[in-house]
Amino acid sequence: MxxxxxxxxxxxxxxxxxxxxxxxxxxxxxxxxxxxxxxxxxxxxxxxxxxxxxxxxxxxxxxxxxxxxxxxxxxxxxxxxxxxxxxxxxxxxxxxxxxxxxxxxxxxxxxxxxxxxxxxxxxxxxxxxxxxxxxxxxxxxxxxxxxxxxxxxxxxxxxxxxxxxxxxxxxxxxxxxxxxxxxxxxxxxxxxxxxxxxxxDATRGWLGALQDDRIGRAIEAIHDDPGHAWTLERLARVAAMSRSSFSAQFTRLVGESPIAYLTRWRMHVAHSRLRNEDTTAARLAAELGYQSEAAFNRAFTRIIGHTPGSIRRQRGR
CATH class of the missing domain: 2.60.120.280 (Regulatory protein AraC)
Incomplete structure (x- = not known):
């Protein structure tokens, strides 16, 4: 223990x-x-x-x-x-x-x-x-x-x-x-x-999820390799749980489903890199597990509220 x-x-x-x-x-x-x-x-x-x-x-x-x-x-x-x-x-x-x-x-x-x-x-x-x-x-x-x-x-x-x-x-x-x-x-x-x-209250929310032995392992795996071809089944395997138990526990602790969290984390990573590196949406889409740039752009715009191109242009100012 x-x-x-x-x-x-x-x-x-x-x-x-x-x-x-x-x-x-x-x-x-x-x-x-x-x-x-x-x-x-x-x-x-x-x-x-x-x-x-x-x-x-x-x-x-x-x-x-x-x-x-x-x-x-x-x-x-x-x-x-x-x-x-x-x-x-x-x-x-x-x-x-x-x-x-x-x-x-x-x-x-x-x-x-x-x-x-x-x-x-x-x-x-x-x-x-x-x-x-x-x-x-x-x-x-x-x-x-x-x-x-x-x-x-x-x-x-x-x-x-x-x-x-x-x-x-x-x-x-x-x-x-x-x-x-x-x-x-x-x-x-x-x-x-x-x-x-x-x-x-330090055991609630996102920080509390990190301290959960099983859910914390899955969160860390997402952070360590956001571009991996993660599925609910693969994340549940990292947590050593069944898919249904893992999904329910993750959602209860984090406040959103494992796949929603994965998508949001990927977009946070992409946002940071677009702001701080000379990179492109196409390159990020491939590195973060998206089959097409269009799918990546839709997810990015939905979560961040701006297009990848607008973030790149802000960096160039």
């Missing part, structure tokens, strides 16, 4: 690794109370905030503020706008991207702001995605993901990553931003894995 749980965790780690997160901006903030910052909504992104000294509060729309202490890490997965506050009732808020700050590079700034009182220091980041498939993961997460810095589970790996990130961003040097970008990816993965180990 313990070996099975370890395999499930490894499977999740491998899936997260394929989701190519891209860190787009960092800010090292030195704030003195009173202060109130508005973090604008940014679609298809995850914001993270790490308190390295002092305390502050984070508030999502229509929710109660959450106190953050030194060592705490919080993720806002759905690109939601939110507030960071020195106290729960601090006003008025100011958009952080409109405040004067020292830009140490195109993707990293130092912000000093506030009224001169008690000090809080934060490292904030925005992580976006090169692959639309990452949205499958993000949709499975809660609106706020909090990692308590004093918890035993956070004390080792996350704290080590935070120290490395603070060092890289605090002492800029050649290659430091690239290192910090990879560390941000690691932080997001660590936070998600920490949440999976403690949250009661």
């Amino acid at each position: 313990e070996a099975t749980r370890e395999q499930d965790r490894d499977r999740l780690a491998r899936v997260l690794h394929t989701l190519r997160m891209r860190s787009t901006f960092y800010c090292h903030a030195e704030l003195t109370s009173p202060w109130a910052l508005e973090m604008p909504a940014i679609a298809d992104s995850v914001s993270f905030h790490v308190v390295t000294a002092g305390t502050c509060w984070l508030q999502l729309p229509d929710e109660k503020p959450l106190e953050l202490r030194a060592g705490d890490l919080v993720l806002v997965p759905h690109g939601l706008g939110h507030l960071l506050l020195s106290e729960p009732d601090a006003t008025p808020s100011q958009r952080v991207d409109l405040l004067p700050q020292q830009y140490l590079s195109e993707h990293y700034s130092l912000l000093r702001h506030g009224g001169g009182g008690s000090t809080a220091q934060l490292i904030c980041g925005i992580v976006s995605f090169d692959e639309p498939a990452a949205r499958l993961l993000m949709r499975s997460l809660p609106s706020l993901l909090f990692v308590n810095g004093s918890s035993v589970s956070a004390a080792a790996s996350i704290h080590d990553t935070l120290r490395l990130m603070a060092s890289e961003l605090g002492h800029p040097q050649p290659g430091g931003e690239a290192v910090a970008t990879r560390l941000a990816d690691i932080l997001v993965v660590q936070a998600i894995r920490g949440w999976l180990g403690t949250a009661e």
Whole structure:
């Protein structure tokens, strides 16, 4: 049983690794109370905030503020706008991207702001995605993901990553931003894995399906080789289940049938490659298991909402 749980965790780690997160901006903030910052909504992104000294509060729309202490890490997965506050009732808020700050590079700034009182220091980041498939993961997460810095589970790996990130961003040097970008990816993965180990609702939806020994194997097989000539029978064989039991269990956990999921994943892969590579619909159709370019184009347009040609033209701009 313990070996099975370890395999499930490894499977999740491998899936997260394929989701190519891209860190787009960092800010090292030195704030003195009173202060109130508005973090604008940014679609298809995850914001993270790490308190390295002092305390502050984070508030999502229509929710109660959450106190953050030194060592705490919080993720806002759905690109939601939110507030960071020195106290729960601090006003008025100011958009952080409109405040004067020292830009140490195109993707990293130092912000000093506030009224001169008690000090809080934060490292904030925005992580976006090169692959639309990452949205499958993000949709499975809660609106706020909090990692308590004093918890035993956070004390080792996350704290080590935070120290490395603070060092890289605090002492800029050649290659430091690239290192910090990879560390941000690691932080997001660590936070998600920490949440999976403690949250009661982490066994639902897509993430829950990954942790199911049999259904998880089938999902991983699709991710590893989306162009394979998968059928319901072949996927059921990977899961070591009958076709009817596999189809019912997969649909219950994932929310769509195995073949619908396969098609959607293929289109996510195709979308990513059209955006990031010099490729064609005809080539992708052949590589992703379609007998004709026309069939591939119909599936792509139905799921993505745009034609493959329009995505290629956007890349060429």
